[in-house]
Structure formats: C-alpha cells, structure tokens
Amino acid sequence: MSKAQGIVFSLSLIILGVLSFQLYQQSAHKEPEDVKAAYLTAGDFMLESGGETFSSKTLRGQPYILYFGFTSCPDVCPLGLTVIRDALNSSDQLNDIPAVFVSVDPERDTSEVLGSYVSFFHPNIIPVRGDLVTTQELAKRYGTYFIKAPLSTGASDDPTQYTIDHTAYYFVVDGQGKLVRVLEHNAKPEELSQALLKLLS
Numbered sequence: 001m002s003k004a005q006g007i008v009f010s011l012s013l014i015i016l017g018v019l020s021f022q023l024y025q026q027s028a029h030k031e032p033e034d035v036k037a038a039y040l041t042a043g044d045f046m047l048e049s050g051g052e053t054f055s056s057k058t059l060r061g062q063p064y065i066l067y068f069g070f071t072s073c074p075d076v077c078p079l080g081l082t083v084i085r086d087a088l089n090s091s092d093q094l095n096d097i098p099a100v101f102v103s104v105d106p107e108r109d110t111s112e113v114l115g116s117y118v119s120f121f122h123p124n125i126i127p128v129r130g131d132l133v134t135t136q137e138l139a140k141r142y143g144t145y146f147i148k149a150p151l152s153t154g155a156s157d158d159p160t161q162y163t164i165d166h167t168a169y170y171f172v173v174d175g176q177g178k179l180v181r182v183l184e185h186n187a188k189p190e191e192l193s194q195a196l197l198k199l200l201s
Contacts, residue, residue: 070105
C-alpha cells in the first residue's frame, strides 16, 4: 500500500468512526418505540355521542386519550378518569386536549347516563357508545378485553344484575390518529401528561 493509499484508508476509518458515533448518539436520544402501541391495529372509529354520530377523525390535529370503561364500575374506572382529569389539569398546554371514554356496557350506559357521568370528572372527556358488536370489535383493535359477569342475588339470579370485567389502559393517540403510547392503569397523571406534551412539542 502506497503512502497516499494509507492516508486515504486512514481518513476513511476516521470518517466511518465519526458517522458511527453520530448514529449512536441519535439512537440514544431517540424516543423508544412503544411496543404495545406498534403491535395493536388501533385505528379510527365511529360511535355515538349524545345521540349524534361521533368520528375519531374529528380529533385530527391534536393528540387525545382513549379509555374504555363503564359508569357502574366501582373503582377502576373512577380512578382512571381521575388520572385523566389530573393529567389534563396539570398544564395549560393541555387545556384543549380531549379524552374519549368508550363504554363497554352499552346495555346500561345510555347517552344521558354517560354524559352525566363523565361531566363529573372533566369537561374535555367525550362519552361515546356503540352496539355490543361494534364495541367489541373496537376493543379488540386496541387490545382491550371485557366480558359481562353476572352477580349472584341469592336464590334466583337476576340477569339485570351484573358487572363488567375489563382490562384498563390509557391509549395516547397523536394528531394524525396513530396510537403511539399505551400506559398501564397504574400510571401516574404525570406520565400521561408527559406523553401528551411530547406530542405537542
């Protein structure tokens, strides 16, 4: 190898090293992909809100929270909506960010019942419902499971007395309608608000 070739080879190694270091720095600072969000089909949906058709596409241009639950839930759902409330109230930047509450109990959760329920927590929460088949299909796309669980009422079981066993997550959707984060139900309001603020930055 000539002296000139040696210099070119050395410079090539230096350039390669610099590029490798830059790529390493970029990957180190890149926000890690949410594996759950990437795995789920998710996507847009059309349900009913206040007796009118509601399309998730109307929320384009801003991130939003999606949450599945039901108004008769004794503990999980009230806690989840409280976390959503506290997250939305934590920053002025989140004043206009909506949250969509999808009922998994359409049999009992009428539009009136839903509207009254969510208004107790935060005005930005949009209550939506659909028929059972549509709700099940949507829940499946978002990795949520729910099933009616009869309650024993003594000598004769009353079919109207039941609860809903369901999973609970906070789904964070970006301004293009893409699911980007799935937070566990034990997430703090700060975690949820930070996930939203990153989408606004």
